[in-house]
Amino acid sequence: MSSVIDSLNAPQKEAALTLDKDVRIIAGAGSGKTRMLMARIASLVDNGILPWRILAITFTNKAAREMKERLQTLLQDAARDVRISTIHSLCVRILREDASAIGYPKNFTILDGDDQKSMLRTIYKELDMDRTTFPPSAVLGKISGWKTAGYSPEEAQDQTDGPEAKAYELYERQLEDMKAMDFDDLLLKTRHLLGTNQEVRDKWQNRLDYIHVDEFQDVDPVQYDIIRLLKRPDAFLCVVGDPDQTIYTWRGAAVDIILNFARDFPNTRTVILNENYRSSQTILDAANALIAHNHGRIEKDLFSSIESDRKIETFQAQDESQEPLQVARDITRARKEGLEYRDIAVLYRSNYLSRGIERVLGKLRIPYRIYGGIRFYERQEIKDMLSYLKLITEPDPEDPAQKSLDLAVMRVINVPRRGIGARTVEKLQKEAADRGLNLLEVLRDPQTVSGAAAKKFAPFVELVDEMKSLRASVPLDELMMRMAFDSGYMAMLKDTREEDREENIEELQADIRQALQENPDLTLEEYLQDLSLFTDRDEEAGNAVSLMTVHAAKGLEFEQVHIVGLNEGVFPSLRAMEEAGRDGLEEERRLMYVAMTRAKKALYLSWNSGYSFQLDRHKTPSRFIQEIPEDYVKQESTPLDNYPVHKSPQGQSRKSRGRAPKPTTRLRKGDHVEHTVYGAGVVTDVQKDIVSVAFGHPNGVRKLNMHHPSLQKVKG
Ligand SMILES: Nc1ncnc2c1ncn2[C@@H]1O[C@H](COP(=O)(O)OP(=O)(O)OP(=O)(O)O)[C@@H](O)[C@H]1O
Numbered sequence: 001m002s003s004v005i006d007s008l009n010a011p012q013k014e015a016a017l018t019l020d021k022d023v024r025i026i027a028g029a030g031s032g033k034t035r036m037l038m039a040r041i042a043s044l045v046d047n048g049i050l051p052w053r054i055l056a057i058t059f060t061n062k063a064a065r066e067m068k069e070r071l072q073t074l075l076q077d078a079a080r081d082v083r084i085s086t087i088h089s090l091c092v093r094i095l096r097e098d099a100s101a102i103g104y105p106k107n108f109t110i111l112d113g114d115d116q117k118s119m120l121r122t123i124y125k126e127l128d129m130d131r132t133t134f135p136p137s138a139v140l141g142k143i144s145g146w147k148t149a150g151y152s153p154e155e156a157q158d159q160t161d162g163p164e165a166k167a168y169e170l171y172e173r174q175l176e177d178m179k180a181m182d183f184d185d186l187l188l189k190t191r192h193l194l195g196t197n198q199e200v201r202d203k204w205q206n207r208l209d210y211i212h213v214d215e216f217q218d219v220d221p222v223q224y225d226i227i228r229l230l231k232r233p234d235a236f237l238c239v240v241g242d243p244d245q246t247i248y249t250w251r252g253a254a255v256d257i258i259l260n261f262a263r264d265f266p267n268t269r270t271v272i273l274n275e276n277y278r279s280s281q282t283i284l285d286a287a288n289a290l291i292a293h294n295h296g297r298i299e300k301d302l303f304s305s306i307e308s309d310r311k312i313e314t315f316q317a318q319d320e321s322q323e324p325l326q327v328a329r330d331i332t333r334a335r336k337e338g339l340e341y342r343d344i345a346v347l348y349r350s351n352y353l354s355r356g357i358e359r360v361l362g363k364l365r366i367p368y369r370i371y372g373g374i375r376f377y378e379r380q381e382i383k384d385m386l387s388y389l390k391l392i393t394e395p396d397p398e399d400p401a402q403k404s405l406d407l408a409v410m411r412v413i414n415v416p417r418r419g420i421g422a423r424t425v426e427k428l429q430k431e432a433a434d435r436g437l438n439l440l441e442v443l444r445d446p447q448t449v450s451g452a453a454a455k456k457f458a459p460f461v462e463l464v465d466e467m468k469s470l471r472a473s474v475p476l477d478e479l480m481m482r483m484a485f486d487s488g489y490m491a492m493l494k495d496t497r498e499e500d501r502e503e504n505i506e507e508l509q510a511d512i513r514q515a516l517q518e519n520p521d522l523t524l525e526e527y528l529q530d531l532s533l534f535t536d537r538d539e540e541a542g543n544a545v546s547l548m549t550v551h552a553a554k555g556l557e558f559e560q561v562h563i564v565g566l567n568e569g570v571f572p573s574l575r576a577m578e579e580a581g582r583d584g585l586e587e588e589r590r591l592m593y594v595a596m597t598r599a600k601k602a603l604y605l606s607w608n609s610g611y612s613f614q615l616d617r618h619k620t621p622s623r624f625i626q627e628i629p630e631d632y633v634k635q636e637s638t639p640l641d642n643y644p645v646h647k648s649p650q651g652q653s654r655k656s657r658g659r660a661p662k663p664t665t666r667l668r669k670g671d672h673v674e675h676t677v678y679g680a681g682v683v684t685d686v687q688k689d690i691v692s693v694a695f696g697h698p699n700g701v702r703k704l705n706m707h708h709p710s711l712q713k714v715k716g
């Protein structure tokens, strides 16, 4: 056992063995904070402290699991009894035992996001609020903000002219009536319970002698209160964190909590760790140079003794489809050089960015796993849009009963809501079975449902027919988008401000566009079939490349890390910068610091050029790439021509030339054009190959590639 402590360096040892009551460890990434915590707990148990009197709070369930596993190897069975959990699950545990003291039953209900939204539905009716003016997720966000800031519904009244405060009041009353709690309540009620009931507080305080908190830089004020309420004056509190890795201020984390800790606990012993055991000196220097661009931070003097002459590799892809190819190639190469897939991670700023990587890894049969998220093609909105597309496919000879078509109909017939209930759908299914028809055919001519109900099917059937008739003339990617708009699906997402899901649908368009580039003759049926490649897979491959957002990568480490999509506006995220200005940018930079410091030996940074339809301008590299001094960086520039993915099944090389810009007349401002989908329009702006065209209502102004075959100049 003593070997765990022996393996620590001097300041780590000091932190692990100190018997001071209040200890704070401030240290940079990879300096062994988590490892020190583990050694400290192991040594406590080894010295006879009862494991269940030790608490360790981590940030995610995954981190809690890992800590448990690592302790198990140090302590065997005794590790089981150490209390390791996230703050939320700790609160659930306390409340399940003692919520009766504040008037809740032990088996109170916990509401998730969907439950909250369905509660809002009745409230909206009662208050005559409409979902467009008051998007539910925005209202829930407001309510959560008020709750956490401690505003009562009456006090919230002063903060808004709208009905949100009233909605807040009704929401709280309903929760109260149901004796239910949302995620905020788990923390707030625990704080209230411990703060007001001395008996309960004493009980929990007396159970816990040693409290540890990892990732303390991301604690918010409510969580901090709970931690303080759990600590007896003579109990031991040890917190560890890195202010440069604060990445949750948007959820209320406050960096001053770790900085001002010594004010609340005047006898605090602060330990600084400054040796990094994770990353090579080059990676560390680069990360330090980057974070130095932030203001008002405490300088740290972090060094690594891992010498390496390997530089950080940066890569500029010609377009979105090339970037994942490059990543895949570097992964394959690393594997040949002895790395395992599990040693490699691909990190990105937002969930939608996983799509390109998934497509290529799937194609090349490189096993991967997504942490803290769902695979792109399995996301709800993607499956919905693929179902819409399924509706306009030709009958499948392999599936004479058209079961897959029926499934698609059932999935989207009432998404967005068309007032078609589950009972009606059941009736239709039965009718279809009786008459030997598929659901779409029954919808056209239903015989078992009332005329009023049948009327509701008409727009749905018309949409399907119209889209079918456009198949011949409109490119597939645009057809999908048109379906997303005309079905009301996009409007539904806009109403509820589900920007992530909108981004995913736009990304699906990019996916189809890319598939068409690889094979201009691709049919819709083939496209849908090919996707099964990505959905039938080896479940839970143990040795797989890890894909995740930077947020999910907190605390983890990998031999090789790829950070992709390093484009200005993507990472740093435009939205974050717009919402929070310089603070937003600094938080983005801390995120980049977290991302870079996950890497042990090899770090790859990439971005892609071309035009961004999302951002509405030509892409530029992230400023973060430029903030890394050139000495640490090497540019990759190997041509990808002979890479297998570029080849079609017949072994021909890339066919994308078929869709390459054809030498049409260049469009100019003021030109009249005709578009296969949007109809007649006038060019209002030209930027390189991208034109803005004003179309008639409801299409509005759209950015288009002037060489696209769907766009034609009209003479005159
Ligand atoms: N004294 C040491 N001797 C050898 N290896 C060490 C030592 N301290 C830490 N390490 C190793 O360095 C790596 C980083 O440690 P750890 O994950 O504990 O750092 P951290 O400070 O918690 O990082 P982060 O800020 O990213 O959470 C781990 O692989 C760990 O085992």
Ligand SMILES: [Mg+2]
Pocket (backbone or CB within 6 Å): 033, 034, 035, 214, 555
């Ligand atoms: Mg850590």
